[in-house]
Amino acid sequence: MTPSLQTDGSLLLLAPAKLNLFLEILGKRPDGYHELSTLMVAINLCDEIIFRPHRAEILLSCDTPELAVGAENLVVKAAQLLRRSTGCQDGVAIHLRKKIPWAAGLGGGSSDAAATLLGLNRLWKLNLSVVELKELGSQLGSDVPFFLGENAAWCTGRGEILEPLPARIPLHLLLLKPASGCDTAAVYRNLKLPPNPRSGQNLREAFVVGDARRLAAEMFNRLQESAFEMNSEIQAILAELSRTSALGCLMSGSGSSLFAVAEDESHSERLAAELQNQKLPAGTRWWRVRSL
Numbered sequence: 001m002t003p004s005l006q007t008d009g010s011l012l013l014l015a016p017a018k019l020n021l022f023l024e025i026l027g028k029r030p031d032g033y034h035e036l037s038t039l040m041v042a043i044n045l046c047d048e049i050i051f052r053p054h055r056a057e058i059l060l061s062c063d064t065p066e067l068a069v070g071a072e073n074l075v076v077k078a079a080q081l082l083r084r085s086t087g088c089q090d091g092v093a094i095h096l097r098k099k100i101p102w103a104a105g106l107g108g109g110s111s112d113a114a115a116t117l118l119g120l121n122r123l124w125k126l127n128l129s130v131v132e133l134k135e136l137g138s139q140l141g142s143d144v145p146f147f148l149g150e151n152a153a154w155c156t157g158r159g160e161i162l163e164p165l166p167a168r169i170p171l172h173l174l175l176l177k178p179a180s181g182c183d184t185a186a187v188y189r190n191l192k193l194p195p196n197p198r199s200g201q202n203l204r205e206a207f208v209v210g211d212a213r214r215l216a217a218e219m220f221n222r223l224q225e226s227a228f229e230m231n232s233e234i235q236a237i238l239a240e241l242s243r244t245s246a247l248g249c250l251m252s253g254s255g256s257s258l259f260a261v262a263e264d265e266s267h268s269e270r271l272a273a274e275l276q277n278q279k280l281p282a283g284t285r286w287w288r289v290r291s292l
């Protein structure tokens, strides 16, 4: 995520969505969070965020009326956290063009927060290091540190401990989002802890060597069953996807979005055509995407 300076002096950042190709829960922690291991990849579906200097206030506007733009928005929280931790008193007007569906398990809010830390670090000339920004990011949400530099990473802890992974080839994917979303905390609450957690080692190897077929066979998400019980649309979409020629399909994060893996770009085109004939729940949206 590199801030680009616009001719009018504003800064533009593209904040990508992420997918979880593997997600296993290792246990519940005393602080209520879950210890997990997950492979996250950023994809080329991005929110656009514009930062403009603005007196002493933090103002957020958004092109999507359904999204709250007050103190509960992670973008505002990120700006306030930066001011509190550095003593900076500058203001900013932030405009968010929302492209990533929310309540979808795609990390859109976390990515927007990460973009805000990066954008304001530059706009307010704070000179914080990436390590310092990641520490602040982890206070905002488990996925925020990932978006502060990585395109693909093996993530542990509550998701904030990162081991960057090299991505050999872009993965070509179809991404689907039912009309309904999922409440992350509720999906975690409904989860049954596995007696024998999976290691994800095979999937990790398949990812690193760029073997889409093997990767698709090894994909797994422990939260999927829990989300299924709370949202019937996810199961309905997965059933339709499994009737296509996709190499594999999975829910991302805590849902409700799902993705299907294609062999290559032309297969993803064919998959998109196949999808036209599937009976997806009303209001389901979909995109052809690739990993970054």
Ligand code: C5P
Pocket (backbone or CB within 6 Å): 032, 033, 034, 035, 036, 140, 141, 142, 143, 157, 158, 159, 184, 185, 186, 188
């Ligand atoms: O960290 P974040 O704010 O994104 O997490 C949202 C919710 O998801 C948490 O309040 C918690 O209920 C759940 N969660 C969890 N374990 C994690 C990450 C998230 O239980 N590792």
